[in-house]
Amino acid sequence: MAFEFEILATDGNARAGILHTPHGAIPTPVYAPVGTQATVKALSPRDLQELQTTLVLANTYHLHLRPGEELIQQFNGLHHFMGWHGPILTDSGGFQVFSLTEINQIDDEGVTFQSHIDGSKKRLTPEISIQIQEALGADIIMCFDQCPPPRDRDIVQKALERTHKWAVRCQEAHPDNTVQALFGIIQGGIFQDLRAKSAEFLCGLDFPGYAIGGLAVGESKQEQYRALDYTLPLMPTDKPRYLMGVGDPDDLAEAITRGVDIFDCVTPTRIARHGAALTSDGRLHLKNAAYRSESIPLEEGCTCYCCQHFSRAYVRHLAITRELLGHYLLSMHNVHFIIQHVQQMRQAILGGTLRDYTDSFLRRYLQRD
Amino acid sequence: MAFEFEILATDGNARAGILHTPHGAIPTPVYAPVGTQATVKALSPRDLQELQTTLVLANTYHLHLRPGEELIQQFNGLHHFMGWHGPILTDSGGFQVFSLTEINQIDDEGVTFQSHIDGSKKRLTPEISIQIQEALGADIIMCFDQCPPPRDRDIVQKALERTHKWAVRCQEAHPDNTVQALFGIIQGGIFQDLRAKSAEFLCGLDFPGYAIGGLAVGESKQEQYRALDYTLPLMPTDKPRYLMGVGDPDDLAEAITRGVDIFDCVTPTRIARHGAALTSDGRLHLKNAAYRSESIPLEEGCTCYCCQHFSRAYVRHLAITRELLGHYLLSMHNVHFIIQHVQQMRQAILGGTLRDYTDSFLRRYLQRD
Numbered sequence: 001m002a003f004e005f006e007i008l009a010t011d012g013n014a015r016a017g018i019l020h021t022p023h024g025a026i027p028t029p030v031y032a033p034v035g036t037q038a039t040v041k042a043l044s045p046r047d048l049q050e051l052q053t054t055l056v057l058a059n060t061y062h063l064h065l066r067p068g069e070e071l072i073q074q075f076n077g078l079h080h081f082m083g084w085h086g087p088i089l090t091d092s093g094g095f096q097v098f099s100l101t102e103i104n105q106i107d108d109e110g111v112t113f114q115s116h117i118d119g120s121k122k123r124l125t126p127e128i129s130i131q132i133q134e135a136l137g138a139d140i141i142m143c144f145d146q147c148p149p150p151r152d153r154d155i156v157q158k159a160l161e162r163t164h165k166w167a168v169r170c171q172e173a174h175p176d177n178t179v180q181a182l183f184g185i186i187q188g189g190i191f192q193d194l195r196a197k198s199a200e201f202l203c204g205l206d207f208p209g210y211a212i213g214g215l216a217v218g219e220s221k222q223e224q225y226r227a228l229d230y231t232l233p234l235m236p237t238d239k240p241r242y243l244m245g246v247g248d249p250d251d252l253a254e255a256i257t258r259g260v261d262i263f264d265c266v267t268p269t270r271i272a273r274h275g276a277a278l279t280s281d282g283r284l285h286l287k288n289a290a291y292r293s294e295s296i297p298l299e300e301g302c303t304c305y306c307c308q309h310f311s312r313a314y315v316r317h318l319a320i321t322r323e324l325l326g327h328y329l330l331s332m333h334n335v336h337f338i339i340q341h342v343q344q345m346r347q348a349i350l351g352g353t354l355r356d357y358t359d360s361f362l363r364r365y366l367q368r369d
Numbered sequence: 370m371a372f373e374f375e376i377l378a379t380d381g382n383a384r385a386g387i388l389h390t391p392h393g394a395i396p397t398p399v400y401a402p403v404g405t406q407a408t409v410k411a412l413s414p415r416d417l418q419e420l421q422t423t424l425v426l427a428n429t430y431h432l433h434l435r436p437g438e439e440l441i442q443q444f445n446g447l448h449h450f451m452g453w454h455g456p457i458l459t460d461s462g463g464f465q466v467f468s469l470t471e472i473n474q475i476d477d478e479g480v481t482f483q484s485h486i487d488g489s490k491k492r493l494t495p496e497i498s499i500q501i502q503e504a505l506g507a508d509i510i511m512c513f514d515q516c517p518p519p520r521d522r523d524i525v526q527k528a529l530e531r532t533h534k535w536a537v538r539c540q541e542a543h544p545d546n547t548v549q550a551l552f553g554i555i556q557g558g559i560f561q562d563l564r565a566k567s568a569e570f571l572c573g574l575d576f577p578g579y580a581i582g583g584l585a586v587g588e589s590k591q592e593q594y595r596a597l598d599y600t601l602p603l604m605p606t607d608k609p610r611y612l613m614g615v616g617d618p619d620d621l622a623e624a625i626t627r628g629v630d631i632f633d634c635v636t637p638t639r640i641a642r643h644g645a646a647l648t649s650d651g652r653l654h655l656k657n658a659a660y661r662s663e664s665i666p667l668e669e670g671c672t673c674y675c676c677q678h679f680s681r682a683y684v685r686h687l688a689i690t691r692e693l694l695g696h697y698l699l700s701m702h703n704v705h706f707i708i709q710h711v712q713q714m715r716q717a718i719l720g721g722t723l724r725d726y727t728d729s730f731l732r733r734y735l736q737r738d
Contacts, residue, residue, distance in 0.1 A: 038686065042693040045678070067686045071662055075682065083678045293440055309414070309452045313444065317407065317436045324411040324696055 003181045003208050005240050009350045013232065013259040016349040019240050021087040021139040022179060023079060024054070028240065028261040029349075031247060031342045032057045032089060033269065033335050037066065038082040041269045042324070042331040045084045050305070051335050052343070055087045057264040060132050061096035065115050065122075069135035077137025089264070090138040091244070092129045092170075092185075094145045095213075106146075108162060126169040134180065141180050142211065143170040150189035150219045160194055163187050164201050177208045183242060185213040190223045192230045199234035210235050211242040212260075221251065228258045249278060249341055249365055253358040256345050268338050272330035275319035278337040280364050286316040286330075304336035305329070372550045372577050374609050378719045382601065382628040385718035388578075388609050390456040390508040391548060392448060393423070397609065397630040398718075400616060400711045401426045401458060402638065402704050406435065407451040410638045411693075411700040414453045419674070420704050421712070424456045426633040429501050430465035434484050434491070438504035446506025458509040458633070460613070461498045461539075461554075464516050464582075475515075477531060495538040499551075507549065511580065512539040514554045519588045525558035532556050533570050546577045552611060554582040559592045561599045568603035579604050580611040581629075590620065597627045618647060618710055618734055622727040625714050637707050641699035644688030647706040649733050655685040655699075673705035674698070 005028075007017040019026040032055040033040045033048065040048060040056060048056065058078055063069060075081040078088055097103070101113035101122075110125030129144035144166050146159040167184050174182045184207035188194030202210060212231055215224050228243070235241055240261045246252070247265020255263070268278060277284040277298040284291065284298060297307035298315060306315065306329040318326030341361070348357035362368070374397075376386040388395040401424040402409045402417065409417060409425060417425065427447055432438060444450040447457055466472070470482035470491075479494030498513035513535050515528040536553050543551045553576035557563035571579060581600055584593050597612070604610055609630045615621070616634020624632070637647060646653040646667040653660065653667060666676035667684060675684065675698040687695030710730070717726040731737070 037690045037692055038683070039692050039694040042697070044674070044694060044697065046674070066690055067661070067682070071682065071686075074662060075664065075680065081680075081683055081686075083683070292436070293443060295444065305413070305415070311444065311450075313436070313440065314407070314450055314452070317440075317450075321406045321435055323406055323408050324693060325408040325413060327693055328411070328413065328697070 002178055005209070005238065007238070009352075011349040011352050011354040012257065014257050014345070014349045014354050015259060015261060016346045017240075017261065019261070021181075023085060023087045023139050026054045026087050027346060029256045029342050029346055030055050030262055031252065031338050032262065032264040034059075034264055034266045035082065035084070036266075037062050038072070038078060040331075040335075041273065042327045043269070043335065045082070047332060048084065048086075051332065051339055053086065053335070053339065055089060055262070056084055057089045057091065058082075058136070058138065059093070059096060060090045060129060060136065061093035061100070063136060064093060064132050065117055069132045073135040073137070077135075079137065087140070088138040089140040090133050090136050090142065092133070092142040092144040093124050094129070095147050095245075097124055098147055108165060126166040127173045130170055130173040130182075134174065137180070139180060140209065141174070141182050143167045143182065143185050145185045145187060145213055147187065147214050147217065148189065150214055150217055150223070153189070153191060153194075156187070156189035156191060156194060156214075160187050160198055164198070167202055167205060171205055171207070181208040183207055183209040183211050185211045185244070186231060186235070187214045188231075189214055190219050190227055195227060195231045196234055199231060203234070203236060207239075209240040209242060211244050213244045215243065216245040216251075216265075224251065225254050225258075228255055228260070232259045247338060249338065250362055252338070252342060253345065253362055256342070256349075257354060257358055263342070265338075268334035269331045272334050273327050275316075275326070275330070277315070277330055278334045280361070282365055282367055284312070286312065286319045291316045298333050299337065302333065302336070304333045306333040371547055374578070374607065376607070378721075380718040380721050380723040381626065383626050383714070383718045383723050384628060384630060385715045386609075386630065388630070390550075392454060392456045392508050395423045395456055396715060398625045398711050398715055399424050399631055400621065400707050401631065401633040403428075403633055403635045404451065404453070405635070406431045407441070407447060409700075409704075410642065411696045412638070412704065414451070416701060417453065417455075420701065420708055422455065422704070422708065424458060424631070425453055426458045426460065427451075427505070427507065428462070428465060429459045429498060429505065430462035430469070432505060433462060433501050434486055438501045442504040442506070446504075448506065456509070457507040459502050459505050459507040459511065461502070461511040461513040462493050463498070463514045464614075466493055467516055477534060495535040496542045499539055499542040503543065503549065509578065510543070510549050510551050512536045512551065512554050514556060514582055516556065516583050516586065517558065519558035519583055519586055519592070522558070522560060522563075525556070525560060525563060525583075529556050529563055529567055533567070536571055536574060540574055540576070550577040552576055552578040552580050554580045554613070555600060555604070556583045557600075558583055559588055559596055564596060564600045565603055568600055572603070572605060576608075578609040578611060580613050582613045584612065585614040585620075585634075593620065594623050594627075597624055597629070601628045616707060618707065619731055621707070621711060622714065622731055625711070625718075626723060626727055632711070634707075637703035638700045641703050642696050644685075644695070644699070646684070646699055647703045649730070651734055651736060653681070655681065655688045660685045667702050668706070671702065671705070673702045675702040
């Protein structure tokens, strides 16, 4: 059955499972690289396969603007258009509308905004977002929501009420979850009572999965972890839980420990383009002269294509000269690092040793001596 | 024996051969992708292998400025530094010094110029160019030459005399061709008598291979072909002949027919980054709206990774959105196209059918109906 979610083992609040989708099974916890414009930046589908990617995120807002969902539908959906035949998740467009565009009007009905590309007037509503996501054809689609800055209670509360009404309308627009599963998004910023209210309301709608939205948008790491502490226990244990936009290695450890199953984050590919590498000892900023003549790989013992063939000195040279191969090699390494990290946590959950793994990982990664 | 050049077959003036080097055999004619800064733009060494690349060019001028030949020497040379273990050719730096920099002083001794990166004062002489190229460790290295605009006779003549003196000094600086073969460069612009003079002078020095320089720098195609017509017969038949900077598909056909063995050219990778694809029917400019919804590959029947998996519409989307994957896929396709084209000419020479192949290729490529 599509979208069956099996939990194979738990370790404390953490869970190791399998989420079945029409395009394949996703072992959870899982990190999804972000393919904003129907491509994970610098990586091809065969690279994603080599990296053992099992879920890719694409952005409804960007694809709506270019090339437009009609064209992608004409190509039988995103999987065929972008040549990625594994599971795909699309967001609703809400986050980008509120963060990238000049808003002309926001009301309970929807949002009118100007395209960040050509300034043209566009409109998104819950119904339009669902319609676009149905045309794109991702396996997992998301409710249209309003994601406000997390600390202003009045704004967060208003956005929450609107998001709840929009969730009902999204569900009405997409009642059948057999081909595409529609996930609800819990908002509420950093406010415990609002998170509780949102979790209660949305869980009452019985979505096939739930996301925690409105984090990784400016709060501190401690605020983020606290929000997880009081939100996750209010979410159903038998459904997948998706923490949107989170993917720093330490945050993944904290969130998986607390019971999150799905993640997406642009950080690994974005910092690659700025010349930074993720390693067990923290981030390496390769433009730093310290790496100029280092013959070791980015991470010793790493099995990615970059670390198997190239020195830090060479990758630094590519970063300094802004060569495309530098973006590629660092993207390969960083996505590999995150996927391996999440896979190791999954193995640790299955083996009942998650605490040991995360303690040891965090001590080294955060350089806590 | 390293650098033995075997000619397996001829067809008219065209030759099919094998050039042996310390890093492997190069079937000729051969096209070398350009790895300016120790990377062929957007492509990894394993991509180059998949494309059946057998020779890569790198630029002495760029590598001298960044990261510097001392660092590359510390890594046991370019092959190890860039992870490309097949044959490599470096140019002398002359072309870039004269085309990219602000010259402070040029005299018979050498050139003082300002780095195009940071304006710092640098100097190249024949001896310094050889020293840098020895540190880089390419299989084939080139004499330091002056490459002037091809049509001003006075300038061309002066540059020629200087180039000849520099060739003698390069040879004195690099007398032993067992590990790195030093090729001489025939100059002379579009002037038949100057080309003859240059060919005669340089061939008297008995280099292990000869290049024709000073073409593909502003002359018309007809002028280029005529220069080949009167220069090639003056070059030894038993040594490899390298036409520098030429690589348009039609120019390759014309030059191979006339007896050239080695080519390099940035065009396939450069036009890729501008959204253009090479096909048997000419160049496709993918940003053109005509390709917006085309589901066929860039070239039907093409076996490259791009054409096997992606539509013109998708590649166009990547070009329009300036995605790195677009640069990658178009670079893969364009280099594949050129290498296949040259391989097919080699097969045709071996089979005695070169005329048929080039006639039919040029008719279609140049849309001569």
